[in-house]
Amino acid sequence: MEVKFDEAALKTANKIISRYPEGKKKSALLPLLHLAQAEFDGWLDVPVMDYIATLLAIKAIEVYEVASFYSMFNLKPVGKCVIEVCHTSSCWLRGAEEIIQHLENKLHIKAGETTADGKFTIKRVECLGSCGTAPMFQVGAQYYENLTTEKVDTIIENLDKSGKRTTYFDEVSLTAHK
């Protein structure tokens, strides 16, 4: 299958590229990788990275080395909802490990794994800047904060029902953490 942005995504990509001075288009690489990950099933397969290289007229290796450096880019398939749970100090102090345990028991997978139905992935991540509303996790663009095991149950149920793939471009409810 040929990898290509659809018209809308291509328009966004070109708008991003136009921000940078002539000859500095490589600056668009991280934003375009985010766009590509959202457009192509939540991860960056080699043909996807090659496509981005072509768009920016850079070598494929320049894309691979960047994609593999940053923790938000997935180089393997992931579930429709990637649950990124913070386990750093402030969250740890307020029960992050209990939240991870609860998720693992509930979804019958370990952190780092994806459920058999392809719906959920649990990912342990470092501080997400939500330390004052710990414990927390992020799913797509949405932060879920001040978590309790009951809250986690409701969130997972709702995500499960929606069945949609979550991305960092999703619209976010800003009241969730207030």
Add this chain to the structure above:
Amino acid sequence: MSTKLLLKNDHVANINKLEVYKQHGGYASAEKAIKTMTSDALVDEVKKSGLRGRGGAGFPTGMKWSFLAKPAGVPRYLVCNADESEPGTFKDRYLMERHPHLLIEGMICSSFALGANTGFIYIRGEYFYIVPILEKAIEEAKAAGYLGNNILGTDYNLELHVQVGGGAYICGEETALLESLEGKRGNPRMKPPFPAVAGLYGCPTVVNNVETIAAVVPIVAMGGDEYAKIGVGKSTGTKLISASGHINKPGVYEIELGKVSVEEFINSEEYCGGVWKGRKLKAVVAGGSSVPILPTNLILQTSDGNPRMMSYESLGEGGFISGTMMGSGGFIVMDETVNIAENLYTFNRFYHHESCGQCSPCREGTGWMEKITHSIISGHGKPSDIDLLWDLQTKIDGKTICPLGEAAAWPVASAVRHFRADFEKLIH
């Protein structure tokens, strides 16, 4: 009455909208700067204000600005560091989400002072949801004539862009940030040259933290001398503190520097509201994960027996033996139930994960420190491991390209220095 400069409109509904922001005095500083001041006069006001970088290092902002090279015909850049990934720090997020126009106005004033016609806000990728908030504010400011060409009828032009990162703490280090902004891995650069001479695309660049840039707005409004009257000594102005951990009221608080004691900050209802569950205080990391952790007696009092205050100098009193640092203002509180070795493990894992891997002392050392603390907290530690940890951190500190090495070493040094008993408790 406490002095509020950055969060003075925190209670105002819809302050994220330009018209509301303007009703509360917004964009008056931008107008004043662009219409009535020269760039040099603006840099002077910031120098007089005594403002120090709020990103962690505390370097005087006016001085940093005056280092900017100005070769003719070469563009200059202002880059806002919104990477905010230091564990325990979430004030930039708060500011950007709720007060986007304060940052945009600060970017306008600062860019004007530096003679920059393009500015970037480099925001950590995890804060994706804030991008549309900032972009909306930029759009509104542009429509109102504060951005774009011929701002407010003058010949000054400025474009601002928001750039997202990809998830990497190291990209908060300013040269790694610039590499990342150029579409590369976040590997810190060797210095010199400093960004002021060769920064983004090899052009003169200033990188400043979100809160630093926002603070330029009140400085322009009141003048540098007036700003310098707020605070104490070389700790001028106000600082946003991100308070988290075992307290009743975690959150972002604006304090006047040097006027609030650590004890008051922890216990007063105006701030943290006391240690949670009626428990006793055990330790505080006062300025984000990278600064030395202190036990109760040392965080509440300096070595000469005076109350420790929330200021750069007072927090630093006693150096590495009995003091700590203001850092980013990430204030993490731990109650009496915490074993500090266990907390240290979360930091060591963090720094190992975030090391860019360029220098072997950092890459290997952080890995070893993570492994050893993991072994200790899982009950497999040996008595000699404590000294090994100490030894390892001395082999990183000061021997690396960028300060992440030190940032990883100091938490280990201070945990071993002040909480040796906690390690011993876990070693049988």
